[in-house]
Amino acid sequence: MKRLISWLDDRTGMNGLLKEALFERIPGGARWRYVWGSTLTFCFVVQILTGVVLWMAYSPSAGTAWESVYYIQHEMTGGWLLRGLHHYTAQAMHVLLVLHLLQVIIDGAYKAPREVNFWFGLVLLFLTLGLGLTGYLLPWDQKGYGATKVATSLAGIVPVIGPSLQKLVVGGTEYGHHTLTRFFALHAGVLPGLMIAAIVAHVALFRKHGITAKQPYKKPDANFWPDQVLMDGVACLAVLGAVLYFTVRHHGAELYAPADPTQPFNAARPEWYFLFLFEFLKLHVLTDWFGHHGELVGAIIVPGLISAVLGAMPFIALRRYGHRFNLVFLGALLLGAGLLTLRSIRADQANPEFQAAMTQAKAESDRVVALIQANRGIPRAGAAALLKEDPSTVGPRMFAQHCASCHRYDGHDGLGGVSKELASAPDLKGFGSRAWLAGLLEAGRITNHTYYGGTRFRDGKMAKYVTTKLPKKHAADPSALEAMIAAVSAEAALPGQAAAEVRDGALIERGRTHVRETFGCTDCHAFRKPDDEASAPDLTGWGSRDWIIGITTDPAHERFYGKRNDRMPAFGKEGRLTAAEMGLLADWIRGDTDPERVVAGMK
């Protein structure tokens, strides 16, 4: 072994290099405040290692990026751990960079003759931010897609070179596949390459000038080995521990639903370490003072000036009170960024629209996983295709778009939006269920705006019947109403009531007789057999999938409202919705959204 080492040393000089590294003098001995550079190097190594392994499973194209990240997160052995390590180490790096910068400024390690080394440090800071920005897009999920789109738009407002710069990073005029391939090349090639070069220069210059020891010395001088090595090691392990804690707690890193350029994603926000900039751009003072130049000032000029001051710090320090100015400037900068970050988080917490969007985004990301698992894999058309035919994803959107100007769903527009206007048509949450029907048949409620209050049927025969005759019949035979409701609701065959309907077979059977005899529903409605005389909507199959598709196709059809139809448009007949779309809407309203059933229906 010794011979081998000396053979190698003769040819490489590695022993000398190792000695130089380990026996570097530290005036005043080892201290905890010197660990930050080492923890950052450690993080960078972790990122390279995890990054390369992620690369082995990642597939950078608009059609496969999300799918390959899904594979890493949910299928690959230890994939979630790998993603989590990469994700949270990136965040740790930003925190450590700030601590390192603080220590360098406080200890005066940026002053002559270490100016160039300080600048390399700043270059590393910006490269790290660049890696964070480019990495955010790579999963090609809704959040990264939406947030990064904004970042590339901001590039366009840089004076003179902006439009060309934007075109370069976006890969043309349209944000999409080419943006992804460029960002991947930047994230896995260009930026890490530059970073390695900058780290080499940074460390080489650090060694040339030696450590900037903090006065006063508390201990005698010592070598890097062993005390400082131990402290650095402990600090690196602490960082790793923190990263592992977050990774395990969140089971890897979050992955939202696949990017869909046709759908709004109102929960898009940049990564937390960019929130201060995001919030800064929101400050009204920018538009108040600079008018339409506010964006340029906020996104380019102010950050540019701040960077210029940071870069000029070694020269500022030469002046009287210069070092103090630097300290105050950095302190104010960090305080300001911290306050802006807090303000941004608070604003989102207090914003119901954002909270609703976040809930929807989380639900969608869980949903796509459930669909993929029910489908035993991702179809060739990609994961987004599963969501496009999923009633619980598409249903509420279609409802908000086509139905919510009259109807409501549990008081909102399907997506959580609440209108100030009263509904002019019934609330369809739970349509077809016993509870919905029981509400309709309650004297005080049928004329409310959750039922017929906003329609012409408010003063119609049905409302009159429910208000006057029905309570008397109910008083005469209290059990009949429950049975009748069960019988009519059974027509809908809702999946949510399937178990109850098997159990209540006798009740339903009795109810069917009550529909005809006790309540006389069949005086106007048809029920379970054709009736040419019927003047009100058909109760045969009421609330079933076919029934809902039927009334949405043409509410003025004989089977439904006929000539008495209020304002409901004939969505199917007019070609505004296809049969498949109306089916998805019906499935969603009926709660028929079991992933296995939905996936089977797609085949």
Place this chain on the structure above:
Amino acid sequence: MCPHAGCFVDYQAARGVFFCPCHDSTFAVDGSINDPHSPSPRGLDTLEVEVKGDEVWVRFRNYRTGIQEKVPVS
């Protein structure tokens, strides 16, 4: 798309406005700014529309964000 920073602007039928989630601000149905705190330098961009027979042809283009003038990205 919002002319401020390129966020996805969606029509909210319930409120009768175009809503931008990034800065929680709105545009009127005709695209004009109707929020006193809107950070946007201009209203929503309109697209060229042509009716050919019974078809409507829309010329879709992206416009540069963050500036007052409407300049297409080309």
